[in-house]
Amino acid sequence: MAPVITDINPNSLKGLNKDNNNICTLEATVITGLEDIAGDECREKLGVEAVLARGRVFIDVHISQVPQVLKLRSVDNVNVVIFMVKDYNLTQTREHCFEQLYQLASSPDWDKGTMVWSEVLGYHHDPTVTTTRPLVPHTSCPPRPDIDLRSLKSTSAILVNLPDHVIPKHLRNNDNEGNNEREGDNEDSGPKILEESKGPKFRISCNRAGTTHTFGSPEAARQFGAGVNDLLGWPVALKNYDMEILLYIDTNFVYVSVCLTREPLFKRNLTHFGPTNLKATLCYNLVRLAEPVCGDVLIDPMCGGATIPMEGSLTHKGVLHIGGDNFGQAVKRSRDNIDHLINNKGKTHLLTDITRWDVTRLPLRSQAVDAVVTDLPFGKRLGTKVDNRVLYYRALVELARVTRVNTGRAVILTHDKNSMIRNIKKVHTLWKTGVSRTINLGGLSAVVYTLYRTSLLSDPTITVHYNHAVKREKQE
């Protein structure tokens, strides 16, 4: 597991040094648990060593390399980091913290940030930073707890640090019945837009962790945003903004970055969606774990919308990717997705095809497959955990039959760890367990298992009875 963000030493990141004009530090977000794979991709494609932290990697690259970073397949969002500090004391009174957050606006390297940002996003006006109004010491933006704190949840750990008079009414006296509107959705809640403001319209998004603070994330965003507005004269726009500035606070660890991806990079490939589609970035990471080489046959026997075969065939040329599913609509969706890539995106070279099959009785010859990469039904949106116990067992036995002994491998994602662990034990003579990784799928904990085919062709003690069909519950 990658270290927590607060363990990072900002001095190890060269791009944060304003004197290194041509080097910038980029933050690339990645599914928690798969940071090392993103690190490997950075090394392989950019020739740089990434600094790993939970849910993200940091890399120093020459500014001319930024477009290449945006082509990485393993990462979700890319931001240029313009300030990072480890010991920013944010545990004092609210007033003091507000002032600090307001003054923080003068610390980031806005020149480098705007240069990289305008290059990437094609901002045509000159965003050059000309400091018009130096920030006045001992100043901050007037707090608006009525707006900023109204979306606070009754479970928020900072409630105990807040003075009574600023706690929103609905959270006083254990009255939790308030409405939970998001502060960021309200145009009025930002600092006032100055008439003469020029430059990119920006918004601040604050991500805060830690229980010691005396302010909420929207308040931090407001103070910092007011400082940026006063310092640079840029207008605030919470909707329809040109630039999104990210303020990250974890106890006393603070960093500021500018978002370079208008939409997450995992939004690619799919045009026909199903109920359980994986992100393209996760598919890439799973395929990478299987280490396919040219000439390999790789299958996803439960392919849903073909997210894994599509990403695999786009990124691993010379590998044949076959997907299959026993649900007709999923097979149709898969074909539509692949047809779209071929016909509308010109990806005519894709070595992939989809068929309808049952993973427990695959129409494949024994040992025809080099690697399996698949995402099993979790038993949440699709199937049930009782079904999973039977399905997982049968699938592992059948996949052992079609996968080459000694060299075959399987990368299997599931949330239903109990069914998986129980069944891996039953088939241990056919599959050897490698590293398993716990990953965070939007708050859901899932595990990626890596299995290696043993040398045993078949195990007569492992039997499968087909007379009780697996009951499937479709919710599509």
Ligand SMILES: C[S@@+](CC[C@H](N)C(=O)[O-])C[C@H]1O[C@@H](n2cnc3c(N)ncnc32)[C@H](O)[C@@H]1O
């Ligand atoms: C978790 S979903 C896969 C989602 C897919 N990775 C995607 O991103 O779209 C699991 C799939 O397994 C399929 N499935 C369930 N039982 C199956 C079986 N016996 N044989 C083949 N596919 C099966 C389901 O129809 C479902 O599409």
